[in-house]
Amino acid sequence: MVNTSPELIGILIISAVGLIVIYDILHIIKNKKTVPKLGNLPMGGFAWRSTLEQEFFRNGPNILTLITMAILPWLLASLSATPLWLVLIFDLLLFSLVITMLLPKRYAITKTSVYADGQRLDWDKIKKIDPEVSINKRIVLFREGWWIFAPLPLGGSRKELLIAKELIINAQNNNWSNNSNLEEE
Secondary structure (H helix, E strand, O other): OOOOOOOHHHHHHHHHHHHHHHHHHHHHHHHHOOOOOOEHHHOOOOOOOOOHHHHHHOOHHHHHHHHHHHHHHHHHHHHHHHOOOHHHHHHHHHHHHHHHHHHHOOEEEOOOOEEEEEEEEEHEOOOOOOOOOOOOEEEEEEEEOOOOEEEEEOOHHHHHHHHHHHHHHHHHOOOOOOOOOOOOO
16 A cells, blocks of 8 residues: 655645636636626627625535635644645635635626636536526526536626526527527627
8 A cells, every 4th residue: 555645645635726726717817708798798698797795695605615624624634744834725725716706707698608707608518497496696507417516606686697597598498589699709
């Protein structure tokens, strides 16, 4: 059996989390380019921008998970002989992820796609939304094939989310109006 040091494992974990932070930052930068215009889009789409408060509600469960992930290493560091500097760097990276989650984002719904977090996802990659689902502070879409492990929450005001829900249902049911978009890119 290979004997690995806690330091090596810690560095590998920090490297993985660091790559996730870089990935998230790149998508935040890309977000404005992906959704350059807000409001009603030509040919039936709709785009909107969230606020910090709306992003807090959108990502609340993920933020609680990151806080838990930041606390647990402190409880286990002495048992595993993990250097404290690794735990500090790990927590700083998780804090960076929390900050990226709280930054306002841009979203768009078109006939063929949903735009969220700097990404474009076609409707055939998203499970159909339940028309009866109530809208409060967010809409949670799910990616096909991922069960509950890849939620795609959309943040925004109640008014924006109601518009988005109607457009999502229309797009997923091929019920887009006559002036629907051919695709805004």
